[in-house]
Amino acid sequence: xxxxxxxxxxxxxxxxxxxxxxxxxxxxxxxxxxxxxxxxxxxxxxxxxxxxxxxxxxxxxxxxxxxxxxxxxxxxxxxxxxxxxxxxxxxxxxxxxxxxxxxxxxxxxxxxxxxxxxxxxxxxxxxxxxxxxxxxxxxxxxxxxxxxxxxxxxxxxxxxxxxxxxxxxxxxxxxxxxxxxx
Numbered sequence: 639x640x641x642x643x644x645x646x647x648x649x650x651x652x653x654x655x656x657x658x659x660x661x662x663x664x665x666x667x668x669x670x671x672x673x674x675x676x677x678x679x680x681x682x683x684x685x686x687x688x689x690x691x692x693x694x695x696x697x698x699x700x701x702x703x704x705x706x707x708x709x710x711x712x713x714x715x716x717x718x719x720x721x722x723x724x725x726x727x728x729x730x731x732x733x734x735x736x737x738x739x740x741x742x743x744x745x746x747x748x749x750x751x752x753x754x755x756x757x758x759x760x761x762x763x764x765x766x767x768x769x770x771x772x773x774x775x776x777x778x779x780x781x782x783x784x785x786x787x788x789x790x791x792x793x794x795x796x797x798x799x800x801x802x803x804x805x806x807x808x809x810x811x812x813x814x815x816x817x818x819x820x
Contacts, residue, residue: 687752694744739797746798766798
């Protein structure tokens with residue numbers, strides 16, 4: 639636990655401290671929309687979904703773009719890294735698999751509530767994959783001492799789709815409230 643706090647303590651602390659600012663931003667966005675004639679429910683749904691997607695994704699992206707003192711690498715063989723994880727330490731498996739599932743979880747959860755065009759699991763998987771490919775390219779291009787892996791892309795995309803599925807009951811409700819064309 640000490641090692642985790644040493645590596646990610648700043649990210650956790652800033653993220654927790656930023657929560658009131660994120661809530662204030664959501665309130666300000668909703669208020670701004672209301673002043674422009676957007677119905678209250680639409681204004682609040684849109685604002686909450688937008689702020690939730692960003693505030694829930696940025697800390698994870700910050701974590702995976704944090705430099706390490708290692709040699710960068712590329713792993714393009716699907717499922718190779720996952721096989722190594724499953725044959726290794728259970729703690730490492732949980733941390734790596736769980737962390738990668740959570741990277742685009744907030745985006746997958748909130749995006750279909752906010753944007754009806756993303757309200758399908760294949761589209762959420764594609765959104766998660768596109769975000770993950772971008773991050774993996776950045777990891778390599780910026781020489782952050784990390785391995786850019788196709789398995790990370792698959793697990794990140796799966797996380798976006800799984801958390802999108804968790805919000806599926808809200809998709810229609812959100813879409814009904816967001817039909818307002820303003």
